Amino acid sequence: MTIPAHRIAFGEHLRDLRREHGWASQEAFAHHVGLDRTYISGLERGTRNPTLDVLVKLARGLDVTPSDLLATVE
Structure with a gap:
């Protein structure tokens, strides 16, 4: 299966934001x-496709806007 470029870009950006906001562990951030x-893990690797509800949860957890999460997606 080929992973779409936009999901790879989103996943890399999510990982970067998670780490920048002090969440070194995927497990702690997930909790x-x-x-x-x-x-x-699937989101960061691009194998999962998040829903709007998940985007909002992630954004709130990182104290960013949902649009910040999508900044690298063209």
């Missing part, structure tokens, strides 16, 4: 936002 660690 913070109420998602499973494997789901966070």
